[in-house]
Amino acid sequence: MAANNCFHYHLAAILILSLPLPAFPATFTFVNQCSYTVWPGILSNAGTAQLSTTGFLLNSGDSLPVPVPASWSGRMWGRTLCSTNPDTARFTCLTGDCGSGAIECGGGGAATPATLAEFTLDGAGGLDFYDVSLVDGYNLPMLVSPGGNCTITGCAADLNAACPAELRAEGGGGCRSACEAFGEAKYCCSGEYSTPDTCGPSVYSAAFKSACPRAYSYAYDDGTSTFTCASADYVITFCPAPSTSEEPSGRSSNALLVSSGGDLRVKRVIVAARSQSDDLAVMQELKKSINAPSQLGWTDPDPCKWKSVTCSRGNRVIKIQIRQQNLQGSLSPSLGKLTSLQTLEIQNNQLSSVLLSLAGLNSLKTLSVNNNKFTSIPPDFFDSMTSLQEVSMDYNHLAFNNIKGPLPASLSGSSIQSLWLNGQMIGMNGSISDSSLRQNNPVPD
Structure with a gap:
């Protein structure tokens, strides 16, 4: 009997060891x-x-x-x-x-x-x-x-x-x-x-x-x-x-x-996403600040599909052209975050208040804000606008600045080809000397 018990014990062990085990590859x-x-x-x-x-x-x-x-x-x-x-x-x-x-x-x-x-x-x-x-x-x-x-x-x-x-x-x-x-x-x-x-x-x-x-x-x-x-x-x-x-x-x-430049690349990738997301947020803020009228049709959640807005193939806002739409508000303070913006044309509206700083828009080539009711320009308004070629600011209330003295010599190193300041409501004070402007470039129109 003992032998049989021993036999059955070993047989059971063999059977257990022979069962297929789960495969965990x-x-x-x-x-x-x-x-x-x-x-x-x-x-x-x-x-x-x-x-x-x-x-x-x-x-x-x-x-x-x-x-x-x-x-x-x-x-x-x-x-x-x-x-x-x-x-x-x-x-x-x-x-x-x-x-x-x-x-x-x-x-x-x-x-x-x-x-x-x-x-x-x-x-x-x-x-x-x-x-x-x-x-x-x-x-x-x-x-x-x-x-x-x-x-x-x-x-x-x-x-x-x-x-x-x-x-x-x-x-x-x-x-x-x-x-x-x-x-x-x-x-x-x-x-x-x-x-x-x-x-x-x-x-x-x-x-x-x-x-x-x-x-x-x-x-x-x-x-x-x-x-x-x-x-x-x-x-x-x-x-x-x-x-x-x-x-x-x-x-x-x-x-x-x-590589040693890894961190920089990571930051660049993250900034790419942030800048596109920022474009969305900035455009939503702009929509509110200018009290976008119904005729603009800015209802789609994607600003790249809005009337008067143009985006690049990379879905960055590159043009805003809202002319003669009777806009009544003011520009959004975050507009300077549209770092791919090349054209901003908002002329012939009723936009008012301070013309907020657009410093940092180094892609901006054309700026047209004429025929509005802007009352002043901040000192850093043109900072880092290295691509700017055409500026139109006539027929605003910018004389409230009491502009005096000559135009800065730094304009001679800019890319500006046209600069319109005529038609100020009260009139500019002081004189304009173009001698320094002619040293490096032709005088702008």
Whole structure:
């Protein structure tokens, strides 16, 4: 009997050891470099194996490896500003909440806006497919770093800081997509805009793309946003350091670099997004300050589609030409932030008050503010306007400045070709000497 017991024991051990073990060909390592706690959430696609966790707490500076079975597909994100209600014991997050009421998401997806990392392991041709998506908006920086010589992707920029007011999520914890914010088919790539031919990038998705060139910015942004790798482990980093590369070592990058100039490039990318977002905010402020009349039709959330406004291919405002529209307000103080503006023509209106400083508009070539009711010009009005060629200020109330003395000699080094100051309501005082103006350039008209 004892022998039989021994036999059965060893047989059972052999049978247990012979059972197939789950295959974990890859590991996802989550790293939190944010200065705050992040609660990662994980959602497996239908028909794919579930991971050992669907959500967990990750303190600042901590990391956690999660084994991933073969042929897994799904998405992951970071939840922020989370807490547990002491009365209901329900767990919720301000951004990325999965609706489970607990730290484990249990099959729930991310509430928008949320930065998403998406994976399909062992897909077509045995390759892994992965991307970082901003299609559902953005809530925190995220980088996906594969092992081996595969491409790093993600969004290291702080888009919350650059988010235009109309996209800003309640509480300021995220930046919504234009689709979520406005619900229009042209932004959602739905209805008559449901094909790649009919749905292109908007000014909002272009701003996201400028800051994060490798992240999905809208539904049909596949060509520059989906990457492949052969059987790798992956590191998912929240709030990566600004100098983190989005390219494998040894290659140049169009986005973020490891090189000594990396920080500068990162700043340049972030500024590109900020400047486009600033254009949106500035134009909304201008709309209010000039009491834009209904005939202008400035109702679209995208200023590049407004009448009398022209934008570049990069969705920067380059021309504002609002002539003879009986505008009654004043210019917005933030107008000087339109750093790509080349033409500002607001003549023949009723705009009044101080002609606010436009210092820093180094792309501005034509300025026409004649036939308004401006009463003064600040001392730094023309600072850094290195491209200015034509200025028209006649028929305003600028004589209230009591202008005296000659024109400054510095005008001789400018690019101004036409300068109109005639028709002041009270009249200019003093004399104008053109001797110094003729030293370097012809005298302006």
